[in-house]
Amino acid sequence: MAATDKRTRTRATHSMEAVVTEAVALLDAAGESALTFRALAARLGGGVGSIYWYVSNKDELLDRASDHVLADVLAATEDLHGPDPLDDARTIAVTLFDTIVQRSWLAAYFMRDGEQQPNALRLYDRLGRQVMRLGLSARDTFNAVSAIVGFVIGTAADLSQQHSASAPDAGASGQDLEGAVAQWRALDGEAFPYLHFILDEFAAHDDGVQFRAGLDLLLAGIRLQAADSHKP
């Protein structure tokens, strides 16, 4: 070959690990909108097309990124053998919730594809194993676990999204809340009696505390069902 430039251009070399890790880093640093193929390629020091060798889709990239983060949750909930099954289930739920709230993109991609999200499956099973200890029927167990997962994901998604509605990444939750409070206060107290009733609570509430309160309500319902099924 009559090479015009003898200088051998060194090509970058990637790996699935690097791709997913840098994707997560990009997401954590500046939110979901910051994860573009071009930005990711630049961060990897390579070209755009290279990423498509590891991942066939942006959806798949996000699936893998989500599962990558769940590894931390999995590690944090190892060795749970407390006396109360639902206490352990609660620990898993709270850990998962705290992880999702900080990353608004996670909720939408949790357990979307079992094949590419083994950690999600492991976590799901780990939660289920705790509920199994209650001795409920397969159906009741399945329903209870699904309810817990739905509640965790749903509440976390709602919050993380509501907070990122105004601020793309940094959490300026204070301003959001103040604005909503002012708006509610301006509403007619007779047309919106409930809003008026809880306004002070709303103004001072903490998302994490509120989530735990709701979770405890759900767990109390499950506990009640378990007690009933043992002596009907």
Place this chain on the structure above:
Amino acid sequence: MAATDKRTRTRATHSMEAVVTEAVALLDAAGESALTFRALAARLGGGVGSIYWYVSNKDELLDRASDHVLADVLAATEDLHGPDPLDDARTIAVTLFDTIVQRSWLAAYFMRDGEQQPNALRLYDRLGRQVMRLGLSARDTFNAVSAIVGFVIGTAADLSQQHSASAPDAGASGQDLEGAVAQWRALDGEAFPYLHFILDEFAAHDDGVQFRAGLDLLLAGIRLQAADSHKP
């Protein structure tokens, strides 16, 4: 109002009503990805830029579309004065759930902006009013209502998204479920005891039934709290 007088009119004439209505029609017909400004403009028989006179953003368009749909939920849950507050709350929750499941785009935009979503506020208040009848404290009432809303939105979002993951619009839920079942069956029964335990239930489950079961668990927990607070 909507009378289209085509007499030598070179320009089309729109209205907020038409814009939002056609946006919803587009969303219902072919899913979230089908709602583009160009497609909407074509449907309205006008230009792309015109839409921006009524709506400053695509987010605002979706906010308004979401609220437009909630009007139906609001109409379907009028005049609820049953003897049991939580029965009425359940009716609202189930109605909302059924509405969201059929429209995957709704969950993400429910109650994002109170200013542009008056119906969401009304519905939220209506649900809260039922829970208020339990006589709980403001804090407990607020927590209970938030838990219900989080559970409804979360579960609905999870389901509607899981179904639209493979099929963009039409509900081919059967194929999805079969695939997941086959995948789970292939997993190790010892590494995933819970998945193995509920596999048959999972294969035969109905999303709507399962949601109602989970909702009843949560409501049972709330009921328990209401009973406790009245006699200690």
Place this chain on the structure above:
DNA sequence: TTCGTTTATCGAACAACGTTCGAGAGAATA
């Protein structure tokens, strides 16, 4: 070594999207 095949990288190019902008039509007002 040399050849051939597989693996992996690269960036230009494409289509679609949200959004902006200036030009102007139409009706109301003065």
Place this chain on the structure above:
DNA sequence: TATTCTCTCGAACGTTGTTCGATAAACGAA
């Protein structure tokens, strides 16, 4: 008629996900 205000329009811009052919590098066989 002249002026102003409301509303429409579509070309154009920048950004996005994705495709594609060219090609470098690694590897095994001859």
